Amino acid sequence: MLRALLFDVDGTLADTERDGHRVAFNAAFREFGLDWQWDVPLYGQLLAVTGGKERMKYYVDRFRPDYTRPEDFDDLVAQLHKAKTVHYTRMLAEGGIPLRPGVKRLLTEAREAGLILGVATTTTPENVTELLRHSLAEDGPEWFAVIAAGDIVPAKKPAPDIYTWAMENLGLAADECLAFEDSENGIRASLGAGLKTVITVNDYTRAHDFTGALAVLSDLGEPNSPYTRLDGAGAGEQGMLDLARLRAWFG
Numbered sequence: 623m624l625r626a627l628l629f630d631v632d633g634t635l636a637d638t639e640r641d642g643h644r645v646a647f648n649a650a651f652r653e654f655g656l657d658w659q660w661d662v663p664l665y666g667q668l669l670a671v672t673g674g675k676e677r678m679k680y681y682v683d684r685f686r687p688d689y690t691r692p693e694d695f696d697d698l699v700a701q702l703h704k705a706k707t708v709h710y711t712r713m714l715a716e717g718g719i720p721l722r723p724g725v726k727r728l729l730t731e732a733r734e735a736g737l738i739l740g741v742a743t744t745t746t747p748e749n750v751t752e753l754l755r756h757s758l759a760e761d762g763p764e765w766f767a768v769i770a771a772g773d774i775v776p777a778k779k780p781a782p783d784i785y786t787w788a789m790e791n792l793g794l795a796a797d798e799c800l801a802f803e804d805s806e807n808g809i810r811a812s813l814g815a816g817l818k819t820v821i822t823v824n825d826y827t828r829a830h831d832f833t834g835a836l837a838v839l840s841d842l843g844e845p846n847s848p849y850t851r852l853d854g855a856g857a858g859e860q861g862m863l864d865l866a867r868l869r870a871w872f873g
């Protein structure tokens with residue numbers, strides 16, 4: 623029986639990457655006098671690695687052979703990441719990043735129906751609570767029984783650990799939960815944890831491999847603005863993802 627919905631955050635609840643995280647990273651680099659500059663296409667490549675600290679290290683390894691790491695490089699990365707989080711959460715507080723279509727509608731319906739809501743993400747915990755507070759509702763963070771985020775598990779997505787941690791915390795099994803993701807790293811994590819998974823794509827993830835998904839959708843859909851289904855036999859079908867449809871898909 624379906625008892626809980628577990629949500630990824632970045633790209634799934636809101637389109638945070640291109641105009642949110644990316645911009646905040648660049649602001650932190652400028653603040654520290656670094657000539658690092660992540661444009662939109664480059665950031666798409668960097669999204670191969672989840673976690674902001676991990677992503678900065680990957681950038682240096684892969685794209686900046688000219689950069690000489692200081693002895694305390696890990697420390698610098700940690701400081702940059704702190705500064706980036708300040709920039710990012712400020713953008714959220716300024717109301718900069720709305721939830722994706724259908725997200726608030728489905729969260730509200732699920733909550734009213736007594737389903738448990740949870741978050742499983744690689745992003746920093748305060749990024750999640752600030753997004754929920756400013757873009758969902760003042761008490762948005764409290765809608766969620768668990769917010770599994772950031773460094774709480776050492777192995778980030780595509781490792782399944784963050785989902786496993788969230789389910790253990792809730793005392794639920796994988797066949798009682800459904801995951802929502804937007805990326806290949808995300809679905810590898812959720813499927814790896816044994817979860818049926820609904821995908822809503824975005825511009826960075828449209829071409830990813832979503833083999834094994836319950837459904838791949840453009841978005842969750844709203845009454846006057848339906849989703850388009852993108853996978854398998856149902857491709858092209860339009861609709862709105864409400865609890866009745868979700869339960870039918872879940873089986």
Ligand code: XBP
Pocket residue numbers: 630631632633639643671672673674675706742743744745746749779805807808
């Ligand atoms: C999200 C991430 C995060 C954010 C940045 O992936 O990879 O690293 O881009 O957040 P997912 P931090 O949606 O699969 O969880 O800088 O706080 O790490």
Ligand code: MG
Pocket residue numbers: 630631632633634803804805808
């Ligand atoms: Mg994501």
